[in-house]
Amino acid sequence: GQSLEQPSEVTAVEGAIVQINCTYQTSGFYGLSWYQQHDGGAPTFLSYNGLDGLEETGRFSSFLSRSDSYGYLLLQELQMKDSASYFCAVRDHGQAGTALIFGKGTTLSVSS
């Protein structure tokens, strides 16, 4: 089966940099996705890593090391609006799976 581990909470101040780690265990690996969810809102797609290395999208970057079964989401120049839950996710390896298995989420609190 699949399992993902990520910290439950992270706190930081505005302008800082924070890294949210994700380790995974899967029977087949097709890449690591990251989603953001604000309280009361829907999950929104942030990034995807199918290959090793760093993917950058504005203030957010995501990294993957397949040999270590490890990835992280890096948030730079933190803003108050970045306070949200962040989920890493991998593809389900079901009978004909195309769904995602999500980690339990990391709650990021940004203070001024």
Add this chain to the structure above:
Amino acid sequence: DTAVSQTPKYLVTQMGNDKSIKCEQNLGHDTMYWYKQDSKKFLKIMFSYNNKELIINETVPNRFSPKSPDKAHLNLHINSLELGDSAVYFCASSQDTEYEQYFGPGTRLTVT
């Protein structure tokens, strides 16, 4: 334009009742999903549909039945509601790849 919409946004009902949640996507995507998010924010896949065919049916009680009248709609019908069904239910869709999914706003179901 709303990409993925769900109705209703809130649903309060009593144990034993039957209820439905509707989902529509106007993105032209081929695959749609239903996720359940519990009070601890754990997001779990329930079903996925591709071209009106059920791909995944996780360990979900058969009281839950997805119904897809066409590619743009995936409704969730729940029979004999139980207290433990209280959660937020998200519909999502994707095209060609599962790692980037578009989520609806969610339906908060409360069973009393």
